[in-house]
Amino acid sequence: xxxxxxxxxxxxxxxxxxxxxxxxxxxxxxxxxxxxxxxxxxxxxxxxxxxxxxxxxxxxxxxxxxxxxxxxxxxxxxxxxxxxxxxxxxxxxxxxxxxxxxxxxxxxxxxxxxxxxxxxxxxxxxxx
Numbered sequence: 001x002x003x004x005x006x007x008x009x010x011x012x013x014x015x016x017x018x019x020x021x022x023x024x025x026x027x028x029x030x031x032x033x034x035x036x037x038x039x040x041x042x043x044x045x046x047x048x049x050x051x052x053x054x055x056x057x058x059x060x061x062x063x064x065x066x067x068x069x070x071x072x073x074x075x076x077x078x079x080x081x082x083x084x085x086x087x088x089x090x091x092x093x094x095x096x097x098x099x100x101x102x103x104x105x106x107x108x109x110x111x112x113x114x115x116x117x118x119x120x121x122x123x124x125x126x127x128x
Contacts, residue, residue, distance in 0.1 A: 002027040004034075004081075004098050009122030014090055020122060022081040022098035030054040030076045035101040035110050036083045037118070038094035045097070045118065047110030049083060052103060061106050066092075088126045095121040 008020040022034065035050040049072040052059045060072050071084040081098060099113035 002029065002032055002100050004029075004100065004119065006096060006098050006120065006122040009096060009124045011125045011127065012088055014088065014126055014128050016088055016126070017084070017086045018088060018124060020083040020085065020096055020098075020124070022083075024079045024081070028076065029074060029079055029081060032100045033102065033104045033111075034072070034074065034081045034098060035104065035113065036072060036096060036098050037110075037112075038092070038096045038124070039118070039121070040091075040094040043094075045112070046094075047112070048096070050101060050104035050110045051081070052105070056103065059104060059106055061104050061108065061110060063110065085124075088124075090126045090128045092124065093126050094124060096124050097121040 003026045033052045036048045037045045039045045049062045069087045074081045097118045101111045
């Protein structure tokens with residue numbers, strides 16, 4: 001089955017950019033909808049972005065707070081999904097997770113993954 005591992009987090013100044021990677025193994029991520037989520041200290045997981053399976057046309061969706069600044073993408077040749085984050089804000093400091101999700105549709109909420117296991121994630125810290 002599909003297994004996802006996040007990487008690419010780090011420390012960036014306010015207004016800076018960062019690209020997160022989600023490496024997939026065990027299956028082809030083209031068959032899956034992928035979501036990016038983040039959890040700030042003391043808060044619940046928040047859906048950030050998602051992309052549908054290739055068979056569902058690979059549509060994307062974003063949280064209102066990141067639309068226009070973040071871009072989710074997928075490279076099927078390397079079995080890797082990405083989250084390009086631009087113009088980062090200090091309040092976006094969080095642990096970021098990628099996960100297989102049931103689907104991704106425009107103008108809809110980003111679905112949560114099945115179960116409550118979020119993996120290790122990757123820490124993103126935005127300094128002011």
